[in-house]
Amino acid sequence: MTEQVMAQLTTALATILIALLGLLTAYVRKYLAEKTASLKADAKITEMDYFLRKGIDLIDTVVKATNQSLVDGIKAASADGKITEEEAKAIFNTTKDNVMASMTPQIKQSIESVYGDINNFIQQQIEACVRENRLDGSQIPSLTAPKTEAPVEPAPAVPYEDNQELQAPPY
Numbered sequence: 001m002t003e004q005v006m007a008q009l010t011t012a013l014a015t016i017l018i019a020l021l022g023l024l025t026a027y028v029r030k031y032l033a034e035k036t037a038s039l040k041a042d043a044k045i046t047e048m049d050y051f052l053r054k055g056i057d058l059i060d061t062v063v064k065a066t067n068q069s070l071v072d073g074i075k076a077a078s079a080d081g082k083i084t085e086e087e088a089k090a091i092f093n094t095t096k097d098n099v100m101a102s103m104t105p106q107i108k109q110s111i112e113s114v115y116g117d118i119n120n121f122i123q124q125q126i127e128a129c130v131r132e133n134r135l136d137g138s139q140i141p142s143l144t145a146p147k148t149e150a151p152v153e154p155a156p157a158v159p160y161e162d163n164q165e166l167q168a169p170p171y
Helices: 001-079 085-102 106-114 120-136
Strands: none
Touching: 001 085, 001 106, 001 120, 085 120, 106 120
16 A cells, blocks of 8 residues: 555656646746847847947048048138038038948948938038037038038037947937
8 A cells, every 4th residue: 555655656746846847947948038039139239339339430530531631622722721611512422422332231220220310310420520520629611510600519429439348328
């Protein structure tokens, strides 16, 4: 009789352990799936942030190159050393075309994902770079802003260091 009870207890205990093991496996699998999804989302944000920063750096570089080659030449050629509104628009369009030609598909896709209108983003960043360079002592004229008494505030450039840890945007 005790052997029968022991066999039944062993069978019951084995059934309970198998059920618990199955439940534990389901929880571990769910946790790992959630953790993997979270890591993939973080990696996507980090990648997008990287390409956004590269895009902003590219715009800054193109603005400086335009100032070096085109703006200085136009100023030197003009009698009063100033740039006309038409020349400013031509410089802006040249700068924008150079930015668009230099952008990788990943940079364009990141900008469109975050900001939507890539043309508006590029215009704002060009103006921000022009303003920043003007404040640094360069004499880069505003390339698109109308000549008015009130200053127009452009979207700020996002500064970063190459060794700075990339973080997810605050939204």
